[in-house]
Amino acid sequence: xxxxxxxxxxxxxxxxxxxxxxxxxxxxxxxxxxxxxxxxxxxxxxxxxxxxxxxxxxxxxxxxxxxxxxxxxxxxxxxxxxxx
Amino acid sequence: xxxxxxxxxxxxxxxxxxxxxxxxxxxxxxxxxxxxxxxxxxxxxxxxxxxxxxxxxxxxxxxxxxxxxxxxxxxxxxxxxxxxxxxxxxxxxxxxxxxxxxxxxxxxxxxxxxxxxxxxxxxxxxxxxxxxxxxxxxxxxxxxxxxxxxxxxxxxxxxxxxxxxxxxxxxxxxxxxxxxxxxxxxxxxxxxxxxxxxxxxxxxxxxxxxxxxxxxxxxxxxxxxxxxxxxxxxxxxxxxxxxxxxxxxxxxxxxxxxxxxxxxxxxxxxxxxxxxxxxxxxxxxxxxxxxxxxxxxxxxxxxxxxxxxxxxxxxxxxxxxxxxxxxxxxxxxxxx
Amino acid sequence: xxxxxxxxxxxxxxxxxxxxxxxxxxxxxxxxxxxxxxxxxxxxxxxxxxxxxxxxxxxxxxxxxxxxxxxxxxxxxxxxxxxxxxxxxxxxxxxxxxxxxxxxxxxxxxxxxxxxxxxxxxxxxxxxxxxxxxxxxxxxxxxxxxxxxxxxxxxxxxxxxxxxxxxxxxxxxxxxxxxxxxxxxxxxxxxxxxxxxxxxxxxxxxxxxxxxxxxxxxxxxxxxxxxxxxxxxxxxxxxxxxxxxxxxxxxxxxxxxxxxxxxxxxxxxxxxxxxxxxxxxxxxxxxxxxxxxxxxxxxxxxxxxxxxxxxxxxxxxxxxxxxxxxxxxxxxxxxxxxxxxxxxxxxxxxxxxxxxxxxxxxxx
Numbered sequence: 018x019x020x021x022x023x024x025x026x027x028x029x030x031x032x033x034x035x036x037x038x039x040x041x042x043x044x045x046x047x048x049x050x051x052x053x054x055x056x057x058x059x060x061x062x063x064x065x066x067x068x069x070x071x072x073x074x075x076x077x078x079x080x081x082x083x084x085x086x087x088x089x090x091x092x093x094x095x096x097x098x099x100x101x
Numbered sequence: 102x103x104x105x106x107x108x109x110x111x112x113x114x115x116x117x118x119x120x121x122x123x124x125x126x127x128x129x130x131x132x133x134x135x136x137x138x139x140x141x142x143x144x145x146x147x148x149x150x151x152x153x154x155x156x157x158x159x160x161x162x163x164x165x166x167x168x169x170x171x172x173x174x175x176x177x178x179x180x181x182x183x184x185x186x187x188x189x190x191x192x193x194x195x196x197x198x199x200x201x202x203x204x205x206x207x208x209x210x211x212x213x214x215x216x217x218x219x220x221x222x223x224x225x226x227x228x229x230x231x232x233x234x235x236x237x238x239x240x241x242x243x244x245x246x247x248x249x250x251x252x253x254x255x256x257x258x259x260x261x262x263x264x265x266x267x268x269x270x271x272x273x274x275x276x277x278x279x280x281x282x283x284x285x286x287x288x289x290x291x292x293x294x295x296x297x298x299x300x301x302x303x304x305x306x307x308x309x310x311x312x313x314x315x316x317x318x319x320x321x322x323x324x325x326x327x328x329x330x331x332x333x334x335x336x337x338x339x340x341x342x343x344x345x346x347x348x349x350x351x352x353x354x355x356x357x358x359x360x361x362x363x364x365x366x367x368x369x370x371x372x373x374x375x376x377x378x379x380x381x382x383x384x385x386x387x388x389x390x391x392x393x394x395x396x397x398x399x400x401x402x403x404x405x406x407x408x409x410x411x412x413x414x415x416x417x418x419x420x421x422x423x424x425x426x427x428x429x430x431x432x433x434x435x436x437x
Numbered sequence: 438x439x440x441x442x443x444x445x446x447x448x449x450x451x452x453x454x455x456x457x458x459x460x461x462x463x464x465x466x467x468x469x470x471x472x473x474x475x476x477x478x479x480x481x482x483x484x485x486x487x488x489x490x491x492x493x494x495x496x497x498x499x500x501x502x503x504x505x506x507x508x509x510x511x512x513x514x515x516x517x518x519x520x521x522x523x524x525x526x527x528x529x530x531x532x533x534x535x536x537x538x539x540x541x542x543x544x545x546x547x548x549x550x551x552x553x554x555x556x557x558x559x560x561x562x563x564x565x566x567x568x569x570x571x572x573x574x575x576x577x578x579x580x581x582x583x584x585x586x587x588x589x590x591x592x593x594x595x596x597x598x599x600x601x602x603x604x605x606x607x608x609x610x611x612x613x614x615x616x617x618x619x620x621x622x623x624x625x626x627x628x629x630x631x632x633x634x635x636x637x638x639x640x641x642x643x644x645x646x647x648x649x650x651x652x653x654x655x656x657x658x659x660x661x662x663x664x665x666x667x668x669x670x671x672x673x674x675x676x677x678x679x680x681x682x683x684x685x686x687x688x689x690x691x692x693x694x695x696x697x698x699x700x701x702x703x704x705x706x707x708x709x710x711x712x713x714x715x716x717x718x719x720x721x722x723x724x725x726x727x728x729x730x731x732x733x734x735x736x737x738x739x740x741x742x743x744x745x746x747x748x749x750x751x752x753x754x755x756x757x758x759x760x761x762x763x764x765x766x767x768x769x770x771x772x773x774x775x776x777x778x779x780x781x782x783x784x785x786x787x788x789x790x791x792x793x794x795x796x797x798x799x800x801x
Contacts, residue, residue, distance in 0.1 A: 019472035019578055019630035019656065020436050022359045023440055040356025044290040047555060049585040050695040059438050061633060061686055062360070064436045064525070065553025066582045069633040069692050073438045076685040080442040083663060086455040361552065362526075412796070418446045419453075419658060421481020426793040429773040430539070433526025434552045436579060437471045437500055 021063035023071050026056050037062060107202040112232030125204065126228060129211035134191075134224045142226035144191055147250050152187030154178055155246035163206065163240055166280045167295025170243055171213035173371055176300045177322070178247040179221045180374070183302040184318040186257040186309060187249030189223050194245050196230040199238035210241065221300035223247070255309075261316035262337035267383035268403035269376040271304065271396045272297065274326055275354040278368035283357070290360065292353050297395075299372035304393035311389035312382035319375045324428045325367040329375050330403070330413045331427045338410040343403035343425060345417050362435035366415075367428040377405065443657035449485075452662040457487045460669040465491045465621060467757050469611065470628035471498030472656050474787050478794035480658040490665065493757035494787035495614060496710060497628060499575050499605055500527045501755060501779040501786045504709040506743040507603040508533030513738035514570045514601065515546040520736060521564060522548045523557035524572040530782045534744040537782075538572075554586035554600075561590075561598040570732045573600045578630040580604050580721060581695035584702035587723075587730045601732040604721040605708050607631050608639040613716045615647045619758045624668040625651040629660070629683040634699075636691025640679045648677040655683035702727050711779060712752025751778035754787055761788040768792065 024037035024046070033048045037060065044062075048054050051067045060067035102124040110117040127135055134142065158174045175192065182189040194214065198207070218225050276297040283292050305318055321329040326343075334341045343366075350365055358365045372395055378386045383401055390396030413425040442448055468474060474494045477483060483492055496502050512533055515522040522538070529539040529550060542548040547567075551557050554571050561569040573583045583600055590598045607628065614620050627640060632653040643649045650671035654664030663682045671678060681687050701724075708720025723731040748766055753759035761767055766777055773789060776782035781789050 019470045019576075019628055020362050021578065021630045021633075022356075023438075025438075039360050041351075041353035042290050042292045042294075042356040042360065044360070047585065047589075049589070050581050050692060050698065052694065061630070063578055063630065064582050065555045066585065068578065068581070068630070068695060069686055069688075071438070072685045072688075076438060076440060076442075079663070079682075079684060080448060080659075083448050083452050083659060086451045086666070409796075417479075417481050418444065419449050419480055419482070419485060420446070421484040423479060423481045423794040424796065430530060433529055433550050435527045436525045436552075436575065437498060437527045 021061040024062045107198045134226045149250040152185035152249045154181035157244040168298045171210035174243040174245045175217035178245040179300045180320045182247045182249040183305045186255045187251040189249040194228040197242040200235040257317045259336035266405040270402045271374040272398040273349045275365045275368035277371040279357045297372035299395045307389040312386035314379045316377040327366040335411040340412040342414040349398045443659040460489045464623035466624045467493040467495045467622040468626035469495040469497035478790040496755040502710040509740035526550045573602045577634045581699045584698045599732040599735040627653045629655040644677045653681045749778040751780045761791040
């Protein structure tokens with residue numbers, strides 16, 4: 018139940034809608050579930066709705082760490098959220 | 102032609118039908134070999150074996166980005182004929198029109214067919230039309246049948262694929278299927294993707310000139326590349342492996358497939374050819390494709406091996422192998 | 438933002454090596470999301486695992502676990518006069534007791550596939566003389582979407598629209614799995630997109646009450662490998678925690694606004710999971726205040742007596758007790774062309790994924 022893809026918010030529209038871009042394909046989606054999303058944010062799109070904002074910094078950090086995994090046994094605790 | 106819409110009378114064989122044929126079909130097709138006066142066309146054919154193909158087009162919507170049912174109907178049959186290694190020559194067209202269908206839309210389709218036929222260098226030489234009651238047709242259904250001639254000594258066959266052969270694909274996958282689905286109710290999204298429908302006979306001729314040992318051609322229409330390769334592997338009793346990263350796909354087509362949960366290997370194409378070619382002729386064949394306006398993105402995408410017979414595999418980006426399975430039923434957008 | 442890195446073979450190789458180095462003792466890991474089933478099969482990830490790791494598929498395909506009688510009910514809606522049934526594509530080919538939505542459509546019923554429930558609202562607006570029923574299936578990833586659609590129907594004054602709620606929730610189903618003596622799982626690959634909504638907390642009990650490690654995992658090939666690596670690491674270090682691999686999409690609190698909407702429109706109830714039975718508290722029904730958007734209220738139907746197919750082992754497959762190709766019907770009586778049970782027909786059912794992407798069990 019999990020097909021959601023990252024899309025970039027191109028522009029905000031009224032009625033809590035937005036135009037988003039998925040690899041050059043554009044669609045109108047509802048921001049009802051993520052009203053705080055801004056232009057240029059990346060959001061996860063599922064069934065015509067944005068369901069979460071994608072955190073670019075976490076994305077970069079994760080990739081950096083994974084690339085290094087076979088070089089050094091780096092703890093991934095740095096990525097664990099507070100209070101886990 | 103005074104009417105704006107097709108009426109049942111247009112199919113009844115009387116004066117209104119005569120008017121439809123003369124003023125609309127013959128006029129718009131404007132083909133010197135099509136007079137509309139004879140029930141059968143009498144034609145000259147060069148020496149060789151006859152290749153003969155037919156297909157019926159029921160696409161909905163009739164008009165989609167970059168094309169329409171008319172262009173599909175001409176290009177589809179031209180392409181089928183040339184997969185036999187034939188030079189396509191003549192087409193027949195058959196129409197089933199729904200009562201109430203706008204004549205203006207019909208004319209758009211006919212002009213599109215005329216232009217596609219001219220581009221392919223084929224003649225529309227005979228045709229037929231019938232009208233059905235409103236509600237009994239989807240606007241228009243088109244059948245085209247095409248004949249061509251295969252030069253002496255040439256036999257292409259799906260059963261000729263041999264271990265070691267290379268599999269070539271003439272361009273990007275999935276354009277047609279995605280262009281059509283972008284217009285469907287309930288699935289709308291905006292994209293620049295247009296249908297790839299095109300007549301490929303010139304390109305096929307160029308490939309055969311550069312690579313006379315070519316085993317076969319196939320156009321990956323319904324069911325996409327997956328259906329085509331599975332058919333070839335079965336017919337020849339070999340296995341085929343495709344290297345995922347070598348397959349050309351437009352970024353937007355990838356995006357649309359991701360959004361809808363589609364497998365791009367199963368999406369329909371209307372202007373692409375798969376060619377199976379002996380390894381030592383692969384480079385010249387590829388160069389011939391690149392020389393065609395419809396083959397700019399051509400690539401060598403896979404290889405034929407011994408077996409297991411009938412199996413098609415994908416070599417994924419991670420060095421793992423998985424099966425490229427055939428479509429069952431139609432692809433439906435999913436959320437899972 | 439460049440997300441292609443999560444498909445990068447070079448990055449993948451690094452994680453695969455780390456998995457091999459870490460997973461020194463045998464462990465069974467279960468993924469509970471059909472999208473993970475497909476991702477693993479499509480990218481051939483089983484092949485790159487060390488021998489010590491077995492990847493099992495659990496009941497994570499909400500379409501697969503939809504009960505026969507729910508599908509029969511969906512079909513009954515289609516038989517009512519002036520009703521347009523709208524559904525996600527996933528549901529079309531799943532067999533109910535006697536038929537499927539796809540068969541019904543072939544028989545002339547007005548059944549339409551949509552990508553979003555908002556498309557169903559548009560259909561309702563354009564077809565004022567008909568009543569549009571939306572077949573609501575899905576886990577917590579999808580429920581807030583449906584909840585929002587129902588509320589938007591209210592705002593737009595669309596009265597000829599209702600939802601048949603066959604939705605299910607994941608956490609209590611996981612509890613049923615770990616309680617099941619036949620199921621022996623050493624760690625859970627948790628569904629990334631369900632978690633993007635519900636966050637970490639609902640899974641805590643796995644670690645604290647059952648001592649089972651779990652990792653919230655994304656769906657790109659590198660994401661799945663990272664999830665497996667983190668689980669292997671927990672197992673090797675004797676830890677049992679709820680960790681997040683999919684940090685870019687899952688804040689620990691999930692999406693509280695979406696959860697709030699879900700709870701405004703829906704309330705928990707019992708649900709029958711096909712092949713497993715009733716799992717208390719895992720269903721969602723539409724609250725009283727929104728009864729006018731409840732299809733069971735607006736279009737009362739009586740589905741026929743449900744009927745299960747003999748020999749179908751979907752239940753065991755869904756619990757990871759039987760592997761797809763171990764089912765006696767797999768590849769013989771049950772194939773994608775003529776499926777017996779939902780695992781084979783759903784695009785992300787375990788059996789379909791095995792059948793499509795591997796050689797297991799297929800007759801030569």
